[in-house]
Amino acid sequence: QVQLAESGGGLVLPGGSLRLSCAASGRTFSSYAMGWFRQAPGKEREFVARISRNTFNTLYADSVKGRFTISRDNAKNTVYLQMNSLKPEDTGVYYCAADRSVVSTTDPKQYDYWGQGTQVTVSS
Secondary structure, eight states: OOOEEEEOOEEEOTTOOEEEEEEEOSSOGGGSEEEEEEEOTTSOOEEEEEEOTTSSOEEEOTTTTTTEEEEEETTTTEEEEEEOSOOGGGOEEEEEEEEOOSSOOOOGGGOOEEOOOEEEEEOO
């Protein structure tokens, strides 16, 4: 079992930056691929980014490519999402999730464990 806790959300102006963190409990963090998802009010949860267990492979949604960077530190049991050039449409609750499978997926139903989420609001 893995427990996940996100932090780093907040209110930011358009064009600004935030870095989200997701701390994982347990000694098996490096056994999971990690993903970030977001959910805006009235919308379905959508994929943002994914990083493989060994950090060699990353995957991004087209809407964030070139602006967001996912990374992880297996020694610290933490995954990060650096978000630059933020836009109002990036507003939502951001969740991190853990996936035991080695098959890369953007489907939230394939992820095994979820955090509680952190709110990101991009507004002037």
